[in-house]
Amino acid sequence: MELLQVENLTFTYPKQTTPALQDVSFTIADGEFVVLCGASGCGKSTLLKLLKREIAPHGEKQGNIRFSGVAQSELDERTGAGTIGFVAQNPDGQIVTDKVWHELAFGLENLGVPAPVIRRRVGEMASYFGIQGWYHQATDALSGGQKQMLNLAGVMTMQPKLLLLDEPTSQLDPIAADHFIDTLQKLNREFGLTILLVEHRLEEVFPIADRIMVLEAGKLICNGTPGAVAAQLRDHPMSRCLPSAARIWAGLSVDCPCPLTMREGKDFLHTHFSHRKGAAVPVHQPILEQPVIEAEGIWFRYEKKSPDVLRDLHLTVCRGEVFSLLGGNGAGKTTTLNILAALDRPYAGKLKIQGKPIGDYSKNSLYRRNLTMLPQNPQALFLKQTVHEDMEEIRKSIPDFNGQVERTIQFFAEKYAISHLLEKHPYDLSGGELQKCALVKLLLTKPSILLLDEPTKGMDAVSKAQFAKQIAELQAEGVTIVMVTHDVEFAAQVSTRCALFFDGEIVSAGTPNEFFSDHHFYTTAASRISRGLFDNAILCDEVITLCDEK
């Protein structure tokens, strides 16, 4: 039975000439798990919002949307609000009240459900989602993963038939993201909940979806089973978004069904490339000289009585390195960056930046043409009405810059392809665009050390590939980069060295190829797939090259 029918949907935002969606038609059957993907700005969020009348954007709309056979405009208010659930990207933005229990009850209160029924449903949901432990807590004290789980539970109390999710895991760390996706799968399997998920991390969701739809520039270009869509995208730029197993398959010309999961990928390699067993990626040891960051025996805690966050941390980063810190939440990675940026002071230990003890940098000289940091939330860097105005602020920090500011801004804007964004309001940019603008703003100060906190959070595969290229260029110019990230694939691609952070110190470090081949959990999908067959292969491209070599 069709739960949702979309017919010839075309949508144009006000004051825009090109439609955001063009002639989109599809149906979703009751109980299906459908994943919608596409590059940033392809219209997938617009489509998802249009499906929920209460939050549909304004603009010119043509075509029909039917829910259980009823036209969207004729749905009664309660059905519209309750039976179509929506979970958005930002975990914080959707939480309305101050307490977890109130948040769970909020939707039901609005629907006018009697208190005893609310009690039952809230209790049920809290138990199902494992919320009992923090039921009475303030919503503000929750982690990102907990917040997003609460948002999902808050929607589920209203007993929706269709669940729409707009990149719900993009702000979460990988473990919380996996947990969230697992919960979605469970809801779909156990309760027959129909799910339409917009997602760009396809590694996990691709194999579990019933159907994949791909949007490109407002048009639906693929709509089929995961295997079929993977085959269709084989030579398409979007193939970068596919799971690693499918990407390896796409890069090799073998005539067989597309592998989707790790296991299928492994089987695929073993079936077709077992004759290449033992091939290895050569390991290049980076030349480490001219240390620019030297940290010795750093100890840090936030308050006198709180536990140590960093314990005896030793870290040396040399000029031109891209150093990635990986590790679980709360291991002290971000704290380390804050200490390197002199935002927090360790209570013991020595820290030298460019060979000079950090205490010897007077006032703000540390941040002048020396060290800068891209915060986890790049919005914090923008205070003005347009990106351009914000960049002009650089005059304040580099006085001798006058006269050249405009030229420099234009130079960087062209180099990073953000010229068209300069006159926009920072809040109107997408995650990837904002990240790029923030990077350019920081580069105007001509830093020689760049600290990056979760730079790829919320970026799609295409933006990530561009960002990787920019990092390589900066590295070639001699900029040292220290990056904290959860994104194992990205770290493997761009780093000269990676380190695993645990319990306040670095427990292992090495070149990406050594590092990821040694680890079983903190490693890339390509490494897991090729393990046992090839040595040291950690990227899809490396696996493909090893397979192709004669």
Added chain:
Amino acid sequence: MNAIDRLHPTVMPVYFLAILLVAMFVSNPVISLLALLGGFLFCMTQCGLREMRAELKFYIPLFLLMALTNPLFSHNGVTPLFFMNGNAVTLEAITYGAAIALMVLAVLSWGKGFGRVMTSDKLVYLFGKAAPQLALMLSMSLRYIPMLRRQAKQISRAQKVAGMYSTESYFDRLRSTFRVISALIGWSLEQAVETSRAMRARGYGLKGHTSYSNYHFRRTDALLLTLAAILLAVVLVGIGMGAVDFAYYPAISALPHTALSVAVYTAFGCLSLLPSCIELGEQIRWNYYRSKI
């Protein structure tokens, strides 16, 4: 520590208001002392001994300050102790100062204990009974304030590392604070749009809103409220009949000790000590149960 927490949110405010009403409008040293004793004990059960010890460091100087400043400004009374700058310092003025100080301390300690007991959840619930919209607003603000604080910190740190504060001069810091605030306003508006969208998505604004709470009105609550009503009635009737009238000026009057006034003292004493007794009784019971295990 949790007997009071288990009560319905309406119970404590009733006790609090009743005690405050009597303590603030009746100038009788026995009433003030009873209110202070009750307030202190209550505070102790809620905040713990250590915190109360720290609190005393503030209360004792405050008491002395108030008791001793009154005679400097008030020269009424018939029993001059000595003269200062040609003005009489009277026994009555000192006693009155001390009595007022007692009353203020009683109010302060009740306020502190009450603030500890009335968590935001309970306040929101009470408001919700009167005006549901207001309650939601209160709840949303309580959620919003810590977020705002965090965002402010993030912005100012991001700006600092981006080299935006050119010097550390006073004016520069002022300017940068202003920049952070203006950015926060923009961020708040953006946040408000997002939250209102999330609220609409979950059916906010539909007719027939209900409100949910985790609280139950139990027999104990009814019993305690009835008890409070009876005790307060006795006290008010007694006050109305002038059973506890007491004057400091011109001369300190004799402490009333008729049967009715003793009844008022007892009733008020019960009212004032009951919350602490409930809490202490609970703790003793716990210790007793634990010793049995």
